[in-house]
Amino acid sequence: MRIFVIALAGLLIVSCQRGDVATSVSPPVVPATAQPASDPPLEIKVIAEDYRYDGLPATLTIGTQLSLRNEGAEPHELVLLRVSANTRIEAFVQLSQEDMLAQSEMVGVLVASPRRTADETITIEEVGLYVVVCFIPVGTESEHVHEHQPSASADIEQVQHYSVGMYASFSVG
């Protein structure tokens, strides 16, 4: 999205410089995120609780921006994984973190301390089936959240949030 805005700004500058020939310049391409008002909202604020996600619809559209607000007492993350279309979600979330990451494409990670909103957002750019999980171990204190690395997995023996129900899925199509 940011790239597109920059590209569009460049286009406008070119149009202005051309002056009298500006009328012959093709109109800018409408961004994919410009949806009619009747479509679902394109900004979804996902609420993290101990231990679940709220506010995540079952279907989203391309261009949707996900943010994460933590209303729980422990730090939480939103690890967004894109899985193959025939994945059975209930079986997938029984896997270890390592196996989940091996069998999916990681789209992005949002992390938020208790009562905070994650600094980043994730924009959905591809159709498909997605799983959202939290890999943070149960009982983690917020000071330790910065040491947490979603991809460093093998030695984690603690129960992780996704194993006690902190996961969700949605499709984009």
Ligand SMILES: [Cu+2]
């Ligand atoms: Cu969590």
